[in-house]
Amino acid sequence: MALPAVSGNTIFASDLYQLCRPSGSQETGHYWLGGPVYTNGALISLYMPSQSRAATPVSASIDTADSAPAGGMNSAPTTFNLTVGGFQISTTSTTGPNTNAHCGGNYTIQY
Amino acid sequence: MAIQSIDDQGNLTWRCPHWPEEADTVCGAQHQHHIGHEAIKWHGHPGSKPEHQTVSLPPCSGCGAQTFLKVHYTEKELRAPNMWLAWTFERAQMLQVLQAAYQQAEEGSSQKMMLAQQMAELEAIRNAGGLHTESHAMALRHRELARQLKAAGKHPLGEEEQQ
Numbered sequence: 617m618a619l620p621a622v623s624g625n626t627i628f629a630s631d632l633y634q635l636c637r638p639s640g641s642q643e644t645g646h647y648w649l650g651g652p653v654y655t656n657g658a659l660i661s662l663y664m665p666s667q668s669r670a671a672t673p674v675s676a677s678i679d680t681a682d683s684a685p686a687g688g689m690n691s692a693p694t695t696f697n698l699t700v701g702g703f704q705i706s707t708t709s710t711t712g713p714n715t716n717a718h719c720g721g722n723y724t725i726q727y
Numbered sequence: 728m729a730i731q732s733i734d735d736q737g738n739l740t741w742r743c744p745h746w747p748e749e750a751d752t753v754c755g756a757q758h759q760h761h762i763g764h765e766a767i768k769w770h771g772h773p774g775s776k777p778e779h780q781t782v783s784l785p786p787c788s789g790c791g792a793q794t795f796l797k798v799h800y801t802e803k804e805l806r807a808p809n810m811w812l813a814w815t816f817e818r819a820q821m822l823q824v825l826q827a828a829y830q831q832a833e834e835g836s837s838q839k840m841m842l843a844q845q846m847a848e849l850e851a852i853r854n855a856g857g858l859h860t861e862s863h864a865m866a867l868r869h870r871e872l873a874r875q876l877k878a879a880g881k882h883p884l885g886e887e888e889q890q
Contacts, residue, residue, distance in 0.1 A: 637809055639810070641809075672778070675744055685744060697781075700807065722747040
């Protein structure tokens with residue numbers, strides 16, 4: 617179903633669907649976590665906003681398929697602070713000083 | 728997916744919910760672990776509140792991803808649309824539309840059967856005054872995991888030193 621929009625573009629039902637995920641659905645995408653590490657154990661962190669703004673997530677999964685931890689990042693990051701707005705990806709498993717500790721991959725939020 | 732069951736002895740079964748963008752479908756690898764597994768533990772920023780922390784499952788042997796479970800839910804979060812199907816004015820209107828279409832549909836047609844199924848789903852919500860979803864059941868299992876972890880001596884970050 618397509619709905620007319622004021623701007624002349626079209627809003628599809630699938631667009632609205634992304635704002636409120638039904639039970640059992642997933643939201644997927646890529647993340648990239650990187651930054652300079654000034655000392656051992658320094659924190660690198662990012663906040664990954666979700667497209668959904670109404671459904672409560674039950675889990676977040678991440679891999680490092682795009683880039684394994686490197687450049688002073690010693691292991692895969694972890695996630696927490698999982699809410700209707702998104703979640704945090706971070707690690708303190710770092711060795712410094714290093715200018716470009718990083719990793720990247722896919723994420724899946726389950727609703 | 729994620730935690731499908733957890734028993735009183737701390738044995739849990741779960742399916743990997745990870746869906747890499749390049750894959751055609753969700754990983755879905757089946758796993759069984761005990762809460763004593765070293766990878767099942769709490770995660771959060773240093774100094775973060777326990778309710779903001781997650782609990783990790785062991786990395787999936789199928790796809791390599793690691794899953795982190797939300798284990799703390801507010802009452803508002805448990806009333807989200809994916810957790811609780813409320814009986815609303817919109818659903819009541821939809822039921823009326825479906826009932827009218829059902830009357831018009833050809834007897835024995837697939838459309839009539841589909842309409843009957845959709846009507847039954849809405850009537851179930853109406854008759855119960857609202858229904859909890861599978862996501863709600865999963866949230867309760869995740870809560871139970873957190874309870875058992877604490878009982879087994881695995882406490883959220885920042886709470887260990889208080890025990």
